[in-house]
Amino acid sequence: MATEADRVESNSQSSNSVEKVPSAIVRFCGDSGDGMQVTGDQFTSAAALAGNDLSTFPDFPAEIRAPTGTLYGVSGFQINFASRDVFTPGDAPDVLVAMNPAALKTNLKDLKRGGLLVVNSGAFNALNLKKANYEANPLEDGSLAGYQVMSIDISKLTVTAVAEAGLSSKDAGRCKNFWTLGLMFWIYGRDLAPTLKWIDSKFKKSASVALANTLALKAGYAYGEAAEVFHHRYEVPKAPVAAGTYRNIGGNTAMAWGLVAATQLTGLPVTLGAYPITPASDVLHELSRFKHFGVTTIQAEDEIAAICAAIGASYAGSLGVTATSGPGMALKMEAVGLAVSVELPLVILNIQRGGPSTGLPTKTEQADLFQAVHGRNGEAPVCVLAAATPGDCFHMVLEAVRIATKYMTPVILLSDGYLANGAEPWKIPDVNSLPKIKVEFRKDPEGFHPFLRDPQTLARPWAIPGTPGLLHRIGGLEKDYKSGHISYDPQNHELMCQTRAAKIEGIAQDVPELEMVVGEDSGKLLVLGWGSTYGAIREGVQRCRERGLSVSHAHVRHLNPFPKNLGEVLKRFDRVLVPELNLGQLVQLIRAKYLVPAESYPKIQGQPFKIDEIEAKIRSMLES
Amino acid sequence: MATEADRVESNSQSSNSVEKVPSAIVRFCGDSGDGMQVTGDQFTSAAALAGNDLSTFPDFPAEIRAPTGTLYGVSGFQINFASRDVFTPGDAPDVLVAMNPAALKTNLKDLKRGGLLVVNSGAFNALNLKKANYEANPLEDGSLAGYQVMSIDISKLTVTAVAEAGLSSKDAGRCKNFWTLGLMFWIYGRDLAPTLKWIDSKFKKSASVALANTLALKAGYAYGEAAEVFHHRYEVPKAPVAAGTYRNIGGNTAMAWGLVAATQLTGLPVTLGAYPITPASDVLHELSRFKHFGVTTIQAEDEIAAICAAIGASYAGSLGVTATSGPGMALKMEAVGLAVSVELPLVILNIQRGGPSTGLPTKTEQADLFQAVHGRNGEAPVCVLAAATPGDCFHMVLEAVRIATKYMTPVILLSDGYLANGAEPWKIPDVNSLPKIKVEFRKDPEGFHPFLRDPQTLARPWAIPGTPGLLHRIGGLEKDYKSGHISYDPQNHELMCQTRAAKIEGIAQDVPELEMVVGEDSGKLLVLGWGSTYGAIREGVQRCRERGLSVSHAHVRHLNPFPKNLGEVLKRFDRVLVPELNLGQLVQLIRAKYLVPAESYPKIQGQPFKIDEIEAKIRSMLES
Amino acid sequence: MTDTTATPVKLTKKDFESDQDIRWCPGCGDYSILANVQRVMPELGIPLHQMVWVSGIGCSSRFPYYMNTYGFHTIHGRAPAFATGIKAANPELSVWLVTGDGDGLSIGGNHLLHCLRRNLDINLLMFNNRIYGLTKGQYSPTSEVGKITKSTPSGSIDQPVDPASLALGANASFVARSVDIEAKHLGEMLKRAAAHKGTSFLEIYQNCNVFNDGAFDPIREKGQKEDTQLLVENGKPLVFGREQNRGLRLNPKTMKLEVVTIGENGVTLADILVHDESNSALAYLLAKMPFPAFPVALGVLFSEDRPTYDGDLHQQRVTALEKSGTPDLQKLLNSGNTWTV
Amino acid sequence: MTDTTATPVKLTKKDFESDQDIRWCPGCGDYSILANVQRVMPELGIPLHQMVWVSGIGCSSRFPYYMNTYGFHTIHGRAPAFATGIKAANPELSVWLVTGDGDGLSIGGNHLLHCLRRNLDINLLMFNNRIYGLTKGQYSPTSEVGKITKSTPSGSIDQPVDPASLALGANASFVARSVDIEAKHLGEMLKRAAAHKGTSFLEIYQNCNVFNDGAFDPIREKGQKEDTQLLVENGKPLVFGREQNRGLRLNPKTMKLEVVTIGENGVTLADILVHDESNSALAYLLAKMPFPAFPVALGVLFSEDRPTYDGDLHQQRVTALEKSGTPDLQKLLNSGNTWTV
């Protein structure tokens, strides 16, 4: 095998016809046990190191560990990498790598017509075909005619390639993902070195496994080099990204790190109360690693206890945070009402998933906006924000912390399964450049009462137990505006309701005005988005603009209150389109508020918008 | 004392100057222990028997049993009775009966200038004055100059009057409410007989108490007759009400009785799952008395268990109902989502109270509309209804049952503290005239699956455990449109979301079109109301129409979906005003849906609109 | 549980198998429980359509999908509340509830406790794998202190709760324990649960081979379990061990249990405490025995006959109807003060 | 509870009285509890500003408004969860929680149980009046079967739960009982609770004279209580009665308690079981004794020292910091795979 490896070395400069392409979309898919996520991660690292801009999205099965070979056990990973800015993991893959029949069955429909299909023919045995509901072997019945098919017995080639490592044949077979990765590295002209290094450190406890994976990787690469069948290699040149140090980051990690950063920027300890739920659990997992930053995580007995603990923590002078999704969010609403009533800072992270009810726990959706804005008993206004990209989660969580502490209010920050699990290169901020968030506890007993308001922000003072001279009681009954004591007075209740509403409305004065992401600030069509649809809308609008259409893209991050110029912006366009992963929620809110005939473009399939869909929709509106 | 009583008899025909008035508003107020609710009830019965139309509203203290004489221990009861239709308990009382200083202090501001003030001077001692925060005795300091003051030592007169009954002086003093009632009966020329009969039956276990109350009632009446000070008696003639048998009914009783009626009209047993909460508890209390109708009540461990038990009951073939308020409603939302997902009939009664959070538990508000329509995770549409008057609660609960069973959906019926505790004369329906509600369980295994839909209603079949041949499983995960099995398919999810939405939207075809309550169906101003504001809006609009203003009143009972002609109706008016006991919720929903510049008239004081307020608002809009 | 049979039915294991693909991880202890349940069900003589399986959310709570009966996969932690409504509406149904240590003890602890004290006539199976399976491995209320999981990288600090002790404290009328792969014992326990009227609380130790593999090895694996399982039987001495020569003795002064060996230090079988299912304090002691100093008690720890919630609800309806005669809606509407115009 | 004093403070009862009007019904047992609490607090030497009273919703839960300390009147049933956050954020605070039998056992049963097992270092006072007071008189989880209330005109059918037994089943570290008007005993119990590190669960029988008057008369009224209260003390024989000549004996065969009279049938003081606060099974037996066949046990039924949740949370933060040194945010952001353009 050393000879094979040598051949790779010696041939690595040899160039078949290398086609320069501006971008490529590659999807790896296979059985949950086939290691597709690792393969995708390594392929991503290589693209990043090569200077491409990129975006990725994994697609896990809903089951923990589905039986091998089943349709519902298929795991996928898609990457879009390019020599220009990239904002989504891409629509239809240019290259599909399918490790077994089930993967082929569930993914083929997405592959571009004429795209490259790499199949592990070794997995296309009768049993697997049956599990995938194939009546005939698709590799043989001509049904793949529309694609460039590379049918390779990867299983067998891998076992042969790694023989030297002396693994059992089962374990040897496990290396096939690295073989495949090697082949893909060859196609895209990647350097093997970083992955080889990664293999060494990852498997340092088992030299034989490390060796086998190394051999597999190199063998796959060598196969590309040797096999006549590959007509093309591709080169995706570097993207002109801003100078800086980058890393890949997913939305949940960015959320968690944003909170870690908040401990430093506010000087406050953070207390997260959370109850595990897909796809929010990783916020808890990630945050539990940062106790040394002053982060406390409480895995509570349920979502209600989780938010109540967070409120209790805020009451006692920590920054209370809770993170959840779907049904968990519904359970928190009573307590959110209390936080509104007692006016304590609180950050609520809702990593939205498919609903209603248990719904589609592993799929993405944006259908909790109404709930965030309207979902409580009584007049209980809160601030609502939404992150647009995985990296944006870091910054938006800091914005949530800023608003929560400055205005003494709960802030709901909306993310979703797509942001949580997707990843993008993220320019690592210089910590010193991050804005400090000023937080002061009330200390002065002079003139104090717990609902004495800052005339500017209308916020009440944050007066925490342990402070001499500020003894007081708070609770969920209505309070007297002038003393903070319980009050059943009619006029006072109205005043308090209006004041709480005005406090939230006032935040509009304190957030950036809405600016165009793409396009002029007036024209025929404004595409107004929020949350994770950012990338697809941005690219879709860009494509239409390249066709000369008068369309712009604006993206709302502050959903309650809206940026103060939103109404004005809307009126400068002939038409407004609001694409959302729900049945139309933001569109209703802006229609109600601004009386503009904004049009809804709903999609509710547990999946993000495709760029194509946005493009087609805009064209259908402007080209007819 | 027999002599006194005789005098009453003999003088009862004698007439001072009796002034005919079209209506009167009387408020009784006193300490919680003063028996004001009983007094009000008896006065109400007398007005009803005399043929007046009327409306009443009690005002309990928030405390269970506040210390005597305190401001927060004041209990009140207001009645509006008239020779014409009456729709609210009235704004400012013509007559205020105040049994102690605290009652005077808290209620005087509402009395009409020049109104009649009956005060029990016997309670105006130093201690009581202090408890009521009076620095000087208002009966003596000239501060009551603007009213016709009848200051009578009722306490003392009562004790004297009932001496014969041989009660302790404390118990004797307790009869003062009947003395007062007697006086009021004299003023309004009421027959004592029915109340005397009521006293006999109520106190049949204690002859001496019955006697004492009888004596007190007669003595009060006699006092009116004898005292020179009363210049006027009033007569409020009969109102031209439709023929029929009437009773007084409050909203919670009407709700409960509607559900009892539902057992007969649907043939289904009713299972209520509830957890006590003000002001909804009485629905549980009342319903628990009707086990013989096939009503089962479960006092659950919390609101979540309550609704889950109701859903379980519906699943097993009973009609599941839950009733709650405020924070309790917030807790139910996760389970409502499940009911939406599994498409089971469910009736949710939300007797709204002041919010946010614990808020003002004993006060009324309409601030849960947004929550009803939007307050769940995911796209989880439900039908939302609202009752307009106490008696309407009976009919609207039947409407909720009809829709829930026909469309296999949760229905939220909104009431509020004002409807719950208020009462109005209600024409008792002929049971045979009530519409039957057809409910059929699926029996036929042929072609069955649990999400097979009726093409007309889009409802799924109600297939209950215990039925041979229909074995199936349901749950909150997304289901396949074509089989009802779990499905993670993207297109299917969209189809199911749209179908659930279309099912609810379709109900609009099956409910009455919106008609005017008062006025033409086009004009300058439409006042659009919902829920308990009915009476005040109706009367306010009527008054403005009498001034010649072009204004009409329409009242929405179906809030999701709206009646199908609502959009059209709105467009026929120049302006639309939406008065609500919140900060503006319905107004936002109709602006969003119909893009009409409807204007909000919010009030959020824990109290209903006054007719005056509606009138003034309309006039300010149309007379400027 | 009510035996609701009207007509005797002869069913087989197959009859109880639904047509749905089973989606637990290969090797999961849930498979074994499912197989045993399906094996035992036919013996109960309950028609398929009279049986309802209710669950919350979790791997364990997927159970109803695999049973060819009626099934309701509800929301997390609330299954007992749904079951309450089901039995209130139709006490004739044979209702089986499946929950997990997270579903039933974490978010759902309160509903569990109220179900137990009310004695709703259902069979409640708690699959205890000491982990949250479905959410991919966080510690649960039954996880041992110091457990390293995704959410507790420095080890969990919460003292666990023992489900059987909790059930006893909550006034349960039937408390039993078994093990996922102990086919015979589990089968017996299922039948005992079915036979008991009231909430039959059966805790089943279940191996989650993906996120908490081996949690029960000491009492589950051949070679070890022979010395660690104490199979309690009513009226029988509490002996255990490979040779069945070890036993529990009560020290009447301290009111504490001791492990003794029969034949050593003069200990005879007569010294060994005899199991009494009706003694809740004994059950409490057995449930709380610390392992490995003591064996793990399996079997019916406690059983007591008393009225059921759904039975009483039903009885109240019957009594009310007997008292009132045919209900008359018109009479109700016309009751009290009325007047005619 | 932590004694959080740094500087010794000399406070009086008055110092603990807030300026708010007390709004319980005249005659309510809550007044007596409040007075006793305010009387005892100065003895604990905790500065006012270091003390937080937390509650849910109910008459009892109004308590914090009347204490001149920090106070948080939260939402129904969730007070233990708020307390968890408070102690997580500041373990130095002396946190006292007031709940009712409805607040703490009905809607809030689950939070209670998790608080107890975690052993959060707070003092948890449950005012048990066997009724829902604030909502005007519905039966509660501690109401006796057959109770006629507004919501149960035909009598309640739910078996009640005994709070102390439940707490033991939930693995509580401290379980005690007292009575609203037993000033001395209640005072002692409050001090014991305060001294215990961990969740000190103190159930206080409280008379609701409006909706459940007399519920505790047999153990509360002079003339009766002398024979019905069993005041347990660690290391002392379990005797009771006017003459203190009745006692509890354990039957070692049946593992059941018997009431015996010293001096009759040859029973001597030596036969009487001695109270051992560290024995949870004994506590369970005492808690569950059926009245009136047995007396009602008052006092500290169980107490055990073990780590507290907030203490461990704090320790984990300290250890993490020791291990890692000053946390470096920039280092975190730059950790793992990065590349520079």
Ligand SMILES: Cc1ncc(C[n+]2csc(CCOP(=O)(O)OP(=O)(O)O)c2C)c(N)n1
């Ligand atoms: C309201 C709500 N919160 C959280 C979740 C996420 N969740 C699903 S199952 C589960 C725990 C499952 O643990 P367990 O009951 O022990 O079941 P297992 O998977 O171990 O069988 C959690 C937290 C949810 N589905 N709903």
Ligand SMILES: Cc1ncc(C[n+]2csc(CCOP(=O)(O)OP(=O)(O)O)c2C)c(N)n1
């Ligand atoms: C979520 C919610 N549900 C219901 C209520 C109504 N409620 C207030 S207190 C209470 C029960 C109080 O009983 P308990 O805790 O025993 O207190 P007590 O009044 O007897 O002291 C209820 C049901 C509420 N405030 N919030």
Ligand code: SF4
């Ligand atoms: S995660 Fe564990 S409990 Fe869940 S199916 Fe897999 S092995 Fe079983």
Ligand code: SF4
């Ligand atoms: S209702 Fe009962 S518990 Fe509440 S304050 Fe009155 S007497 Fe006390």
Ligand SMILES: [Mg+2]
């Ligand atoms: Mg588990």
Ligand SMILES: [Mg+2]
């Ligand atoms: Mg109580």
